[in-house]
Amino acid sequence: MEKFRIRDVTKENIEDLCQICIPSEKKDHPIFITGMGEKRKWATKMLQEWGTFAKLAYRGITALGLIQYKPVPQERIIYIYCIFVPEKDQWQKGIATQLLSSLIADMKKPKLWFDNKPALGLVTRTFPGAKPSQFSARLFFIRMGFKQVGGDPDFLFYPLEEGFIYQPVKKKGTEYIPQEEDKDKVLLFHGPSYCPFSYFFLKKTEQTIKEIAPGISIRWIDKSKEPQEIRKRGNIEGCVVNTKPIKSFVLDQEDFQKEVTEALK
Numbered sequence: 001m002e003k004f005r006i007r008d009v010t011k012e013n014i015e016d017l018c019q020i021c022i023p024s025e026k027k028d029h030p031i032f033i034t035g036m037g038e039k040r041k042w043a044t045k046m047l048q049e050w051g052t053f054a055k056l057a058y059r060g061i062t063a064l065g066l067i068q069y070k071p072v073p074q075e076r077i078i079y080i081y082c083i084f085v086p087e088k089d090q091w092q093k094g095i096a097t098q099l100l101s102s103l104i105a106d107m108k109k110p111k112l113w114f115d116n117k118p119a120l121g122l123v124t125r126t127f128p129g130a131k132p133s134q135f136s137a138r139l140f141f142i143r144m145g146f147k148q149v150g151g152d153p154d155f156l157f158y159p160l161e162e163g164f165i166y167q168p169v170k171k172k173g174t175e176y177i178p179q180e181e182d183k184d185k186v187l188l189f190h191g192p193s194y195c196p197f198s199y200f201f202l203k204k205t206e207q208t209i210k211e212i213a214p215g216i217s218i219r220w221i222d223k224s225k226e227p228q229e230i231r232k233r234g235n236i237e238g239c240v241v242n243t244k245p246i247k248s249f250v251l252d253q254e255d256f257q258k259e260v261t262e263a264l265k
Contacts, residue, residue: 001094004064006102009054014043016063017054021086021196031203035196041224042192046070050113055102057085057095065095067103068194069122071113075169077157078107080124081194083137091134100144108160122158123149123166127249177234178243186216187240189230191223205239205250212260 009017018040019027026032046053050071057065065085069078080103085095107119124146126138141156149155149166157166186209188202206218221229230236239246244263248256 001097002059004057004059004095004098006098007056007058008052009043009047009056011047013056013063014040014047016056017043017066017068018196020056020063020066021084023086031200032196035193035199038191038193038199039196042194045192046194052106055099057099064090065099067096067099069103071111071119072123073113076114076117076120077166078103078119078122080122083140088134096135096140097144104158104160118160120159120161120164121166122146122160124156125152126154126156175234176236176240176243176245177232179233182233182240182243184217184242186218186242187233188218188220189223189237189239190220191225201250202239205246205256208250208253208256209239209241209260212257213264216264 007013018036022032022036027036043054053070054066054068056063064087065083067083068081070081071077072079083096083099085091104122107122110116110118124137124141126136126141138154138156141158144158146156146158149157149168155168159165186206188206190199190202193199202220209216209218223230233240236245241260241263246256246259246263248259250256
């Protein structure tokens, strides 16, 4: 297996992280320019807050893969946002394995976030979106020793301390608080994001909803510019249709269309 150079993301290579996921032919497209800008805001804040939050795998000066994560001090865990190797000709060469192995090795060491103790474990939630012939994130994590949390096949954890079993902690302040002004409208929440495709997916969400309900009013709310609008709705993310949060991912076309149609009734 080829050895790749694994580097933590710092100020010096933060731009590599912001651009790695976007194909070169799409980097000048307005949607992806916005997406990269929102990731840049997210990455800058994460670097300031945590000091370390992502790793990149390099061959020479070329970044080939990433892993992004966040410490959760109150649970003494590391939450993995995503692991991704974008180019097909770099798949199944051990890049993701080396990225995850580097993170595991790091988090077995004492950390200031955890009162100079190592992390108890790693936690992640996978989602659909693998390209044809690409190894799915869920299958990758399972093969790397992750175990399922409860009854959700996409909710996984990896124990770093012997005997550790992850027990989810329900987060406060993320339940949607309906507003009278949201009735008969679609709300799309965007802003700083770990994924430059988040904005793209929201645009696809908008397009799909317009096909289902051509005349419906759609409002975009920027989390960084209208934080009060986010707070009064319970810090909700994603999409709300007629005061109902949409849980299905837009790429799960059948489930998404069904949920939106039900919400409009």
